[in-house]
Amino acid sequence: MEKLKEKISLLRMEAEEANGRADEAAARIKQLEYELALKEQECVSLMHKNELLEGEIERLEAQLLEVKTAVEDESGSRNISECLQKKIQILEEELELNDSNLRKTTDALRLMDVKTEHFERRVSVLEKERDEIEAKYEEMTRKYEHVKAELDEVNQQLESL
Numbered sequence: 001m002e003k004l005k006e007k008i009s010l011l012r013m014e015a016e017e018a019n020g021r022a023d024e025a026a027a028r029i030k031q032l033e034y035e036l037a038l039k040e041q042e043c044v045s046l047m048h049k050n051e052l053l054e055g056e057i058e059r060l061e062a063q064l065l066e067v068k069t070a071v072e073d074e075s076g077s078r079n080i081s082e083c084l085q086k087k088i089q090i091l092e093e094e095l096e097l098n099d100s101n102l103r104k105t106t107d108a109l110r111l112m113d114v115k116t117e118h119f120e121r122r123v124s125v126l127e128k129e130r131d132e133i134e135a136k137y138e139e140m141t142r143k144y145e146h147v148k149a150e151l152d153e154v155n156q157q158l159e160s161l
Helices: 001-073 075-160
Strands: none
Touching: 001 075
């Protein structure tokens, strides 16, 4: 009888631990999903900035072409052309930096996706373990009640003798 009570108590503790692990995993998944959303937002922002910079580069290249044409006509326009070329070079460097940041962010998003999938699988496993432990607990409770009823019946028979 005591062993049965200990076993039931042990199963209860295991069920509580499994529930705790499942809750922790669910909280971790929510945190990772939040971080993923932030990274996606950052990625969209960087892509937008990248598009703006590409447009700016195209505009400046068109201006540079116009300036080069004007420089051929006028020798005094060289400073303007050099300034525009420097600005284009700076913008191209910024574009390269933004592309690099975009790649890094994309890689981080992929990693977050992998981690999220891992934790989702882990939560599924923990929930399954919890369900199995609960089923064992219910079975042990039924057996306990049955054995208790038999014991009470035997005690009544002994008392009636």
